Amino acid sequence: MTKPVTVSFIDPAADRPTQEVEVVPDGSLTLLQVAQTAGLEITATCGGRGRCRSCRVKVLQGDVPPPTMQDRVQLGGEEIQERFRLACQTRLIGACSILPAPPLTEGGHQILAAPNTRIDRGALALDSGVEKHVIVAAPPTEENHQTSDLEEIVAQLPRHVVVENTPLGVLRDLPETLRAKGGRVTVTTFQDRILDVEPGDTSAHKLGVAFDIGTTTIVASLLDLDSGEELASVANMNPQAVYGGDLMSRIAYAQNDPKKLATLRVKVLNAVNDFIKEACDKAGVSAQHVYKIVVVGNTCMHHVFLGIDVSYVGLAPYAPVVRHPIVVPASELPLKATPKAIVCLLPLVAGFVGADTVACVLATRIYESQEPRALVDIGTNGEVVMGNRERLMACSAPAGPALEGAQIRHGMRGALGAIEKVRINGDVECDVIGNVPAIGICGSGLIDAVARMLDASVLAASGVMRHDFKDSLAVWLRERMTKTAEGRDQFVLVREQESGKGEAVALTQSDIRQLQLAKGAIYSGILMLQKVMGVSDAELAELMLCGGFGNYISTASAVRIRLLPPLPLERITYFGNAAHIGAQMALLSETERARANELARRIEHVALASQPDFQDIFVDAISFSAPPPSPVAS
Ligand code: FES
Numbered sequence: 001m002t003k004p005v006t007v008s009f010i011d012p013a014a015d016r017p018t019q020e021v022e023v024v025p026d027g028s029l030t031l032l033q034v035a036q037t038a039g040l041e042i043t044a045t046c047g048g049r050g051r052c053r054s055c056r057v058k059v060l061q062g063d064v065p066p067p068t069m070q071d072r073v074q075l076g077g078e079e080i081q082e083r084f085r086l087a088c089q090t091r092l093i094g095a096c097s098i099l100p101a102p103p104l105t106e107g108g109h110q111i112l113a114a115p116n117t118r119i120d121r122g123a124l125a126l127d128s129g130v131e132k133h134v135i136v137a138a139p140p141t142e143e144n145h146q147t148s149d150l151e152e153i154v155a156q157l158p159r160h161v162v163v164e165n166t167p168l169g170v171l172r173d174l175p176e177t178l179r180a181k182g183g184r185v186t187v188t189t190f191q192d193r194i195l196d197v198e199p200g201d202t203s204a205h206k207l208g209v210a211f212d213i214g215t216t217t218i219v220a221s222l223l224d225l226d227s228g229e230e231l232a233s234v235a236n237m238n239p240q241a242v243y244g245g246d247l248m249s250r251i252a253y254a255q256n257d258p259k260k261l262a263t264l265r266v267k268v269l270n271a272v273n274d275f276i277k278e279a280c281d282k283a284g285v286s287a288q289h290v291y292k293i294v295v296v297g298n299t300c301m302h303h304v305f306l307g308i309d310v311s312y313v314g315l316a317p318y319a320p321v322v323r324h325p326i327v328v329p330a331s332e333l334p335l336k337a338t339p340k341a342i343v344c345l346l347p348l349v350a351g352f353v354g355a356d357t358v359a360c361v362l363a364t365r366i367y368e369s370q371e372p373r374a375l376v377d378i379g380t381n382g383e384v385v386m387g388n389r390e391r392l393m394a395c396s397a398p399a400g401p402a403l404e405g406a407q408i409r410h411g412m413r414g415a416l417g418a419i420e421k422v423r424i425n426g427d428v429e430c431d432v433i434g435n436v437p438a439i440g441i442c443g444s445g446l447i448d449a450v451a452r453m454l455d456a457s458v459l460a461a462s463g464v465m466r467h468d469f470k471d472s473l474a475v476w477l478r479e480r481m482t483k484t485a486e487g488r489d490q491f492v493l494v495r496e497q498e499s500g501k502g503e504a505v506a507l508t509q510s511d512i513r514q515l516q517l518a519k520g521a522i523y524s525g526i527l528m529l530q531k532v533m534g535v536s537d538a539e540l541a542e543l544m545l546c547g548g549f550g551n552y553i554s555t556a557s558a559v560r561i562r563l564l565p566p567l568p569l570e571r572i573t574y575f576g577n578a579a580h581i582g583a584q585m586a587l588l589s590e591t592e593r594a595r596a597n598e599l600a601r602r603i604e605h606v607a608l609a610s611q612p613d614f615q616d617i618f619v620d621a622i623s624f625s626a627p628p629p630s631p632v633a634s
Pocket residue numbers: 043044045046047048049050051052053054055056074086087088089
């Protein structure tokens with residue numbers, strides 16, 4: 001029988017073994033799996049499919065199998081020589097010592113949180129459903145002894161409550177609370193439930209938090225439920241991202257494994273607790289006064305947050321376990337920061353059209369429009385909604401993480417050192433975030449670069465780099481059309497000597513293909529809804545971009561590469577982080593939360609893959625040029 005061996009994972013900062021794991025090297029486990037079983041986080045953006053570079057490790061000692069095809073494609077000859085490997089592709093065959101490499105050089109990480117995420121509070125009924133009642137109740141007396149502390153309090157309330165729903169924690173504190181200030185207490189209710197009873201008058205403190213839990217980022221706002229004012233906001237990466245950058249990878253990780261589902265759930269619950277504490281600290285208020293929390297997210301994030309199995313969400317027909325709105329005490333989740341709050345999750349539409357899309361529809365008020373409008377959330381899992389006050393249709397467009405820089409050889413998020421804009425005019429000029437030497441390219445830079453490469457005839461409309469054609473290009477362009485060490489075609493954006501990476505920042509043919517697949521997914525969603533609803537480009541009154549990413553892209557470049565339809569640019573607007581705005585609206589207003597429930601029932605889901613002409617539409621959408629108009633029958 002094979003004996004266990006020791007795998008040491010070295011701490012890159014401290015240069016000493018951080019973790020030593022004993023494993024039997026039976027050839028079935030990858031280094032990524034060994035690390036994850038040991039509780040070590042190695043980022044696996046593509047979910048261990050060998051399609052990104054995030055799980056790079058350096059083998060310092062010991063034997064590993066020869067590099068796989070994916071190792072060669074993602075890492076290239078030089079890194080392989082230096083004993084870099086993809087942890088997800090490298091099987092353990094003996095004792096070894098591993099240095100996890102930073103997945104991306106992303107100093108000064110910038111979250112694509114949308115600015116101007118303000119809601120029109122003037123147009124919003126401030127009816128959060130949370131009420132505070134300051135009452136004076138007498139404790140039971142000898143004359144009035146066939147009663148209880150709770151009954152005496154309830155008797156003074158101006159509204160009906162269901163006493164049976166009173167939280168145990170409130171009952172446990174009640175004897176002291178009732179007698180602390182001569183019977184003067186503040187009773188907090190949400191609809192007909194008692195949430196809290198506090199001594200004295202605390203009616204000035206009534207807070208809520210709205211969460212948008214995205215696959216990549218989590219954004220939260222702390223609001224005063226009476227005035228509607230935002231007191232603080234927090235945005236950060238979703239800590240689950242190390243288990244897969246896109247939804248399907250995340251689902252694949254947790255599928256049929258309750259322990260892994262629990263791992264993801266604990267990650268998000270901890271993050272939510274931390275966000276609440278951070279927002280309250282920033283605003284100088286107590287988390288004990290947060291009474292209502294509204295959460296929106298896609299179907300996977302929604303289910304994982306609640307600890308619901310996502311196995312079937314990842315399998316056709318991608319059915320969620322539950323679609324209706326959920327209201328659950330925070331103590332049941334549990335959210336330790338705010339055990340007395342009530343947590344409301346907006347409903348889902350179907351499959352991958354989740355509560356975040358419902359929140360976008362609510363925020364943009366597309367349901368009131370007379371003319372057809374569209375909203376597009378460009379993200380790892382994009383969503384498209386189209387319609388007007390008569391009819392609303394939605395579909396999901398699985399773009400994957402390429403537009404966020406993943407699966408692109410020199411891709412990175414919109415952070416310090418990322419190319420964000422490209423001009424090709426007499427030479428190639430790149431704008432880099434932070435004005436420092438470039439170390440990679442982010443999604444908005446990628447869209448811009450490809451648009452300019454098409455303009456400069458470096459790229460054909462099919463997406464092929466025109467190395468065959470390069471002799472007819474200007475010398476300064478031709479010089480940038482080179483080969484990678486593995487002999488693959490590339491276009492150099494920043495030369496080695498000008499980059500901050502020690503090597504040129506370039507786009508390869510496979511990067512272009514990844515972008516084509518991502519943008520093709522989004523654009524085919526738009527095209528399909530236009531087709532099903534019979535809405536031409538000319539009839540589409542507005543296309544609203546939602547989500548953080550929409551703010552950073554050049555709409556002209558997005559139209560040029562056919563990520564978006566060829567509308568006049570003034571008809572393409574940026575709405576902001578609509579999902580987060582919708583969550584805030586449902587937090588401040590029960591009228592809006594009820595509207596979200598009604599909208600979720602109204603929106604018709606279009607499953608793209610099951611549409612008979614989807615393949616044709618997708619093939620058209622990945623091309624960089626529109627097909628010629630069909631000949632008119634004579
Ligand atoms: S290549 Fe290993 S996780 Fe993506």
